Amino acid sequence: MDPNVTALPRRFAPPRPAVTxxxxxxxxxxxxxxxxxxxxxxxxxxxxxxxxxxxxxxxxxxxxxxxxxxxxxxxxxxxxxxxxxxxxxxxxxxxxxxxxxxxxxxxxxxxxxxxxxxxxxxxxxxxxxxxxxxxxxxxxxxxxxxxxxxxxxxxxxxxxxxxxxxxxxxxxxxxxxxxxxxxxxxxxxxxxxxxxxxxxxxxxxxxxxxxxxxxxxxxFVLPLWRNMRHRLQVAAVVPESPDTVSVYLTGRDLDRLPARAGQFFLWRFLTRDRWWQANPFSLSAAPDGRTLRLTAKAVGESSAKLRSLRVGTRVFAEGPYGAFTTIHQQRPNALLVAGGVGVTPIRALLEDIAGHVVVLYRARTPEDAVLLPELQKLAKTRGAVVHVLVGPKDQAGPHGPVLGPESLYALVPDIVERDVFVCGPPGMTSAVLRSVRQLGVAGVQVHAERFSLAA
The missing domain is CATH 1.20.120 (Four Helix Bundle (Hemerythrin (Met), subunit A))
Incomplete structure (x- = not known):
């Protein structure tokens, strides 16, 4: 960490129950x-x-x-x-x-x-x-x-x-x-x-x-009630890169919406051509009681159209969903591993998670590292460490594969004493999970969630 940066006092997680x-x-x-x-x-x-x-x-x-x-x-x-x-x-x-x-x-x-x-x-x-x-x-x-x-x-x-x-x-x-x-x-x-x-x-x-x-x-009842209560609408649409966009939403009584950093919603933007489409996007910033933010990469027609949303568009959101939150944190410190646009829930978790945090951000090119400036700014504010790992997926470093067990240990020597939160493409996520298992990180300390929807 830069010695010239004044870190915020380290926050420690409250005592965890014996049964997770x-x-x-x-x-x-x-x-x-x-x-x-x-x-x-x-x-x-x-x-x-x-x-x-x-x-x-x-x-x-x-x-x-x-x-x-x-x-x-x-x-x-x-x-x-x-x-x-x-x-x-x-x-x-x-x-x-x-x-x-x-x-x-x-x-x-x-x-x-x-x-x-x-x-x-x-x-x-x-x-x-x-x-x-x-x-x-x-x-x-x-x-x-x-x-x-x-x-x-x-x-x-x-x-x-x-x-x-x-x-x-x-x-x-x-x-x-x-x-x-x-x-x-x-x-x-x-x-x-x-x-x-x-x-x-x-x-x-x-x-x-x-x-x-x-x-x-x-x-049916809970989503309808929450949407009638909060009345979400688009407040701003901000391009983050040529193929990534952030959508800010406002509404009523958002401080009463039980959303946590790391969770996602099924978003329906109520326009003529997309009201029937529900897409899972994570919150890319911790809920502050006034606004919500999602950040999405244009990987399909639906996400590509987010850039054309108009301010004031009504939004029907189902959720929040997901267990990728700090309620599962078991150790005082944490390692957050993000890949590509999987940085969105990681970026939100960095605001909410307790203790000292190390962030590993895997991206194919520097241009693919969306939200990196604000991630680094947030890390500097709270005394976290960010490592950006740029290169092709088969890239190897001095300790072997960049997300292999030897490389992870070199970057985070106390990894077995940390909670590990992983979000990224399936291949990357699986590689990290294999590595942390080989390093002996306890299963209760490892947290990963893929966007799979029950019908």
Whole structure:
């Protein structure tokens, strides 16, 4: 640090609880799921087993599938308590794997039920499926629900997801709600636990109503209420580089908006040609209660059009989202690692994070290092150290790859005693995470979040 710079007094993080917020959320979700699985199993056994093992397995798979659907609704509800602790990327990953588990449970349910009844009726599997659809209420609806789930599952496969615009992918996922409704009516019509036990019926109604209420509150009521309250609009549009722009927003009672440095919103700019597009952009400055700022690079048509926004344009913002915040800080000091436009949440965190801070800013060229002047000015004010690492992604320094373990240790010898916050392109982020693991940084001290959206 420049000895001529007068640093602000170092701020230290308050004592952290023994159980981190992330661990608390994971434990809560695990206990919630395990308790519900146990209850469903008890209800299934109490309802009586079929003489045909195939039918019993099929029924149990169907009950677990119904439970997985309700759990999926909880994961996509974007509840603030969960999102602040786990982050949308982790919730999305859990949602994805739960979705594939749900798909296999539904397939198991259909296959075992059909083959079980086919053996009982001495019928072919195809003939039995047609017979069940024609004779039992709700079976046809269940078949339609399965087809919809299969379509959504296919759209969620990596090869398909990479070829689809977010808006298209999101629209396809809306069919999941129709599938959930159809599956629920099927369960009401012929589900054994509904028909045989008032206690089980009460449980299923409570579970489904709670899940539906969570989605309604998190995805619709809360965003609408916040936007009616704060009435965001564009206050200024400032070019930061030839392909990067900052958008400043104002509104009412922004001091009551529960946003933190490091979080992001889904922004909808209410113009004629883009009101239907929602884009995730991080806050590039810590919220001050008067304005919000986002900074975006023109990597697509939507972000490129930000430069043409007019002052006064109304904005509908969903959020704040993300666990990339100081509530997860475990150590008195921190290392912030940014890559490209990933500097935006890092720049905001530098205002809010406690203790002594080292910032590593990775950019391909000096021109790509957006927000660098204000990052350096802010670092000088609060006594932080900034290292700018410019060069191609395969660049090597005197200690090997510039973000390899040896290079990180050379730049930050006390790295194992710091929290590490990483934001940048997927390849860079993965490289840094591998390096800090090799250096022995504890997992609870490492924080990275990718912008993955649960449908």
């Amino acid at each position: 917020p992330r661990v608390a959320a994971k434990v809560w979700l695990s206990v919630f799921l395990a308790a519900n699985v146990l209850l469903v199993t008890v209800f299934f056994v109490a309802g009586g087993l079929s003489d045909r093992p195939l039918i019993s397995v099929g029924r149990l798979a169907g009950l677990y599938a119904a439970q997985a659907m309700a759990f999926q609704l909880l994961l996509v509800a974007r509840l603030p308590w969960l999102d602040r602790r786990l982050g949308m990327d982790r919730l999305t990953a859990l949602h994805r794997w739960t979705g594939f588990g749900l798909l296999w449970l539904l397939v198991t349910h259909v296959v075992f039920i059909v083959f079980g009844y086919a053996g009982l009726e001495d019928n072919t599997a195809a003939g039995e499926l047609v017979s069940l659809a024609n004779t039992l209420e709700g079976v046809l609806r269940a078949i339609v629900a399965l087809v919809l789930i299969l379509v959504v599952g296919a759209a969620s496969a990596r090869f398909a997801r990479r070829r689809m615009a977010y808006e298209t992918w999101h629209f396809v996922h809306l069919y999941t709600y129709a599938a959930v409704f159809l599956a629920f009516t099927h369960q009401i019509a012929i589900g054994q636990s509904f028909a045989g036990s008032p206690v089980a019926r009460g449980y299923w109604w409570t579970l489904w109503l709670s899940a539906g209420t969570a989605v309604l509150a998190g995805r």
